[in-house]
Amino acid sequence: NAGVTQTPKFQVLKTGQSMTLQCAQDMNHEYMSWYRQDPGMGLRLIHYSVGAGITDQGEVPNGYNVSRSTTEDFPLRLLSAAPSQTSVYFCASSTPSGNTIYFGEGSWLTVV
Amino acid sequence: GEDVEQSLFLSVREGDSSVINCTYTDSSSTYLYWYKQEPGAGLQLLTYIFSNMDMKQDQRLTVLLNKKDKHLSLRIADTQTGDSAIYFCAETSNTDKLIFGTGTRLQVFP
Numbered sequence: 001n002a003g004v005t006q007t008p009k010f011q012v013l014k015t016g017q018s019m020t021l022q023c024a025q026d027m028n029h030e031y032m033s034w035y036r037q038d039p040g041m042g043l044r045l046i047h048y049s050v051g052a053g054i055t056d057q058g059e060v061p062n063g064y065n066v067s068r069s070t071t072e073d074f075p076l077r078l079l080s081a082a083p084s085q086t087s088v089y090f091c092a093s094s095t096p097s098g099n100t101i102y103f104g105e106g107s108w109l110t111v112v
Numbered sequence: 113g114e115d116v117e118q119s120l121f122l123s124v125r126e127g128d129s130s131v132i133n134c135t136y137t138d139s140s141s142t143y144l145y146w147y148k149q150e151p152g153a154g155l156q157l158l159t160y161i162f163s164n165m166d167m168k169q170d171q172r173l174t175v176l177l178n179k180k181d182k183h184l185s186l187r188i189a190d191t192q193t194g195d196s197a198i199y200f201c202a203e204t205s206n207t208d209k210l211i212f213g214t215g216t217r218l219q220v221f222p
């Protein structure tokens with residue numbers, strides 16, 4: 001079982017560049033989400049999706065776009081990277097009951 | 113809105129017990145979780161407790177839930193140096209969003 005797979009694991013971007021963080025899960029989970037982790041701030045929810053075709057904003061959505069065209073994939077797009085987006089990003093998936101939540105291993109992003 | 117709070121640091125001697133505390137505000141929480149994050153690694157689910165339980169034990173880990181006071185704790189018995197990590201408390205309610213605390217950095221010294 002692959003679980004939740006995030007790519008890339010490490011990325012360095014220049015200010016203004018765009019990129020997409022990929023997230024895929026093979027557990028047929030309806031619920032997927034993206035978080036960012038910054039020192040001293042814990043995990044903050046960026047965007048989430050409760051099923052294919054449905055997305056919604058979390059606590060810190062500005063500067064990020066998401067789409068959910070399939071159950072398996074939930075990519076996170078940075079349209080114009082800013083140094084404030086330097087962070088560690090985690091993708092997660094779960095069943096609607098929420099009793100089991102699986103995380104990817106994280107993507108370390110640096111914007112210079 | 114929902115909020116989850118933890119103290120930032122805890123330092124214990126190897127072999128002692130560690131107790132990491134967490135408070136939350138959402139009275140409709142259904143599940144509460146403890147995650148561990150080691151340096152440079154992703155999040156590892158340690159354990160979770162359903163909101164109608166008050167205790168759960170899993171080997172060296174004991175989770176206590178006081179729903180009235182909205183207080184959750186994680187006790188690690190016989191703490192080892194390999195337990196040094198950041199521990200995150202998290203809760204979810206019927207909205208299915210997972211809300212995290214800021215994390216407690218546990219340092220175990222010999």
